[in-house]
Amino acid sequence: MTRSTPHVVGRLSFDPYEGPAGGWGSLSGMAKVVLRSGDLPVDQLMRQNKPGGFMCVSCAWAKPAEPHPAEFCENGAKATIWDLTPRRAGPDFFASHTLTELRTWTDYELEQAGRLTDPLRYDAASDRYVPCDWAEAFAAIGGRLREIDPRAAVFYASGRASLETSYAYALMARMYGSQNLPDSSNMCHESTSVGLTQSIGAPVGTVTLDDFAKTDFLFFFGQNVGSNSPRMLHDLQKAVRRGAQIVTFNPLKERGLEAFTNPQSPFQMLSPATTEISAQYHQVKTGGDLAAITGLCKWLIEADEMARAAGNPALIDHAFIADYTEGYAAFADFCRGADWGEIERESGLSVAAIAQAAAAYARSTAAIGVYGMGLTQQRFGVSNVNMVCNLMMLRGNVGREGAGLCPVRGHSNVQGQRTVGITEKPELAPLDVLKDQYGFEPPRYEGMTTVDVCERVLERQVRAFIGLGGNFLRAAPDSPRLEAAWGSIDLTVQIATKLNRGHLFTGRAAYLLPTLSRIERDVQDGRPQTVSMEDSTSCIHASDGTREPASPNLRSEMAIVAGIAQALLPPNPRLDWGAWRDDYGKVRDAIAQTYPDKFADFNARFRQPGGFHRGNPARERDFSGMEGGRARFILPPGLSAVGFDDAPDVFRLMTLRSNDQFNTTVYGYHDRFRGIQGTRDVLLICAADMDRLGLEAGQVVALETVSDDGIDRRKDGLRVTPFDIPPGCLGAYYPECNVLAPVGHHAQDAKTPAVKGIPVRVRP
Structure with a gap:
């Protein structure tokens, strides 16, 4: 439903913000959430993103081996405070509100209801969630799923679930017979997984935090660091102070890429001192990055030819291109043939502005290309990613210190979930290994992506939807149409910490299962458990929760998945779900057996400060996994990434x-x-x-x-x-x-x- 008048909460104002990211504004933002939440969990904030502590439940930015005194940002603190609210949404709350009524609430109001406390099932007669016990829920879910064709069942995962739970979840789905394992990567960075694989043979970025300490140049494309990954600002501030240049392309002027005041610096907090982050800031048109990057590459190629003709040093790394890549000649011809007038029209930038950025890049010795969903969530998002790779490869900035590709992932473990098997693409999962390890025949068909799920729901072809976290209906496109069709699903199961709009639309049978937050103490069989996750730089970290759970009736994500699996699947002599539920170390041993190249000695290494890097061939200039054994220059289909023609009224x-x-x-x-x-x-x-x-x-x-x-x-x-x-x-x-x-x-x-x-x- 849409409103005809704007929804207003409190004082309404539109005042341009001229202050820096961080600083007193950041502290004020956290304070407001504390007042709304009613709790300031100082003890937990001081453990956040530190060895022996817990990994932030919001963004996936890297965790340093030597953390700052406060290794959290404004939004990370908000996420922790939000999770640990004293408010509760228990059976009494649901007895007082129908789902029809709750659909009139805003997203903010729904989450303000507080933490879920008890397992619930939907009662259509009263239009309410009513309490049920865990055994009842598991038995009913398992029974319903056994009646459903696995090809019509969807197992969706958001980015919060740990590596251990994600591995178990994917295995359960495949043992059941479903290859439908979409996740929030489909929503945001699937263009990265496809584009990077096409260009360099690896689906993830090639840099670590160490590279930020050694780079002298950074490109930013379509990434709002101040709101989406503010802890990165510490690394950017250090780089700028060391003399590195940052050049940003983004339609909006985002304060985090303009100026930063470090809240942990008494000098900056008590003085007007700020750090200017971007040396150049170019407001490219939405979808104009293809044109802008084409212009950067065109300038470099033509300037290189003139430099070498004059006997001056080359601007392009011809040795890297000759030794490690293919397709350069065709790409260079494409760039030479690109018309500057068209580049200006499509990018919204002048030739002079593009030349200024390209010249700065040409003077660098080690550069990092950072990008976010401003590139990936477009019609030609894959081509955007290919073009960033082309730009970096022109000067050999892949696979060496201080240089590389840095897609900034959103949710905390969304990259790690893919690493341990949550994928709808059978070729990306080690199916033969799983077959030998667990003695079953995994499904080999192509599963549903997020978009496929939406289309099949609209066609009334999805019969079961299991959501391991997330807010699928709210995050998906065409949300009103999906909400209207959601009731055609036979079974919906949502595993969550708090109420959201996606829980208010149910299948014919529906269960809402409350889970522990990552920040809370997880004790199984009398022993505290540790989970792990992967950050944006492919480093694996341990995470320990210590806060008292919001309710004694909560179960961990791992315990919930194990409970469903025991009710759904026949006994398997090679897999004891109860043992996995009681000891997550056994799950890590299983992960290491499935992925020995990435997770060897998993239990021995995962507490390493700063995490352990799981490896990336492209980081070592190893492109042997690609056809021809070389990285690839890939031409874009055109100069606009939006996929539609401009018109005066469009x-x-x-x-x-x-x-x-x-x-x-x-x-x-x-x-x-x-x-x-x-x-x-x-x-x-x-x-x-x-x-x-x-x-x-x-x-x-x-x-x-x-x-x-x-x-x-x-x-x-x-x-x-x-x-x-x-x-x-x-x-x-x-x-x-x-x-x-x-x-x-x-x-x-x-x-x-x-x-x-x-x-x-x-x-x-």
């Missing part, structure tokens, strides 16, 4: 996160960095487009999706907000504007929803 909409949210979790209504307070129903638009359309600041408008599928998609109640954004581009908040994203509008080859480039019209 805008490029990019969905955004506030710095008062993480993924679909909304902590409050103050997007401090953008100066927006009291509402999330805003439309960011430049003054020139406002004048052209005859709009006034504060006017309430709607957006309509431009599509040819005959389906009307509209979002009402958006307040016109003047903002520094390129002409022809709009910004609005996620997940509220997922209503505008067609399921079919996704990245080619990767099926990542293209929510960073939706064609829309503005309507009064």
Whole structure:
């Protein structure tokens, strides 16, 4: 349902923010969440992201071996405080509210209800969740699943689950016969997994924290570090102070990439001193990165030819290209043939601006290419990733110190889940190893991606949906249509710590199973358990929870998966689910047996400060896994990544996160960095487009999706907000504007929803 008037909470204001990221504003943001939550867990915050502590439940940025005194950021602290709220959503809460009523609540209000405390099943007669015991839930879930064709059952995973639980979850699904193992990577970084594999043969980035200490140049493309991975700002600040240059391409001016005040520096906190992060900041059009990177490469190739003709040093690493790559000649021809006028039109940048960035890159000795979902969530997101690889390979910046590719993953263990087998692609899982290890025949068919799940739900072909965390319905495209179709599913099971909108739409039988937070003490068979996860730089870390659980009726994620598996699957002499539930070390031994190249001596190594690196052939310039044994220059299909033609009344909409949210979790209504307070129903638009359309600041408008599928998609109640954004581009908040994203509008080859480039019209 959409609103015709903006939703307002508290004081409404639109005041441009001119302060830095971090600083007193960061402390103020944390304080507001403390006041709303009612608890300040200082003891836990001081353990966050440290050896012997717990890994942050929000972003996946790397954890240093020698942590800062406070190794958490504003959003990481908010996530911890949010998890440890004293509020409870127990049986009494659900007895007082029908699901129909709760659907009228905002995302913020739902999570404010507090932690889930007891296993629940949906009672259609009363339209309420009612208590049930764990044994009843497991038996009913197992029984229902056995009646369902495994090909019609979906096992979705969000990024929070540990490596141990993720491995067990994927194994359970395959033993049952389902290869439908989509996860939140499909939502955000599948373009990375596909694009990097095509270009360098590895689906993940090639850098570690050590490289940030040795680089002298960083490119940023489509990544908002200040809101999405603020702890990275420590590494960027150190790099800038050491003399490294940062050049940023992003449609919006994001404060985290402009200026930073370190909250852990008394000098900076007590003085006006800040660190300027980006030496150059280029506001590229939404979807214009393909053109901008083509321009960077064109300038380098042509300047290199002129330099060598004049007897000067080369600007391109021809030895690296000759020894390790293929396809350079065709790529160079493509770049030479690219028209500067078209590059300017598609990127929104001048030739002079692109040349300035390229010249700075040419002077560097070791460069890192950092990018985020501003590149991956577009129609040609895979090509965006290919082009970042091309740019880095031109100067040999893959597989050496201080250089490499750095996709910034969102959720805490989303990369690690793929590492241990959660994937819908059978070729990416060690199926033959699993067959020998556990004595069963794994399914070999291609499973469903997130987009496939959405399409099959709309076609009424999904019969079971198991959600290991996450807020699938809210995060998915075409959310109103999915909500309307969700009731056709025979069985839905949601494993969660708190209530969210996705739990309010159920299958014919539905269970809501409460789980421990990673921060809470996990004791099985009288012994405390430790879990592990992988960060964005492929390092594996241990995580120990010590806080008293929110309820004695909670089960760990591992215990819940084991309980479902025992009820679902026949006994297997090679696998004791009860033993895995009682001792996670046994699961780690099993992981090491399945993946000996990545997890040898897993139990002995995973407490290593800073984590242990699981290895990446591309980091060692080993491309032997690729056809031909070489990295590959790949040409883009064109210069625009949005996949639709511009028109006078068609805008490029990019969905955004506030710095008062993480993924679909909304902590409050103050997007401090953008100066927006009291509402999330805003439309960011430049003054020139406002004048052209005859709009006034504060006017309430709607957006309509431009599509040819005959389906009307509209979002009402958006307040016109003047903002520094390129002409022809709009910004609005996620997940509220997922209503505008067609399921079919996704990245080619990767099926990542293209929510960073939706064609829309503005309507009064």
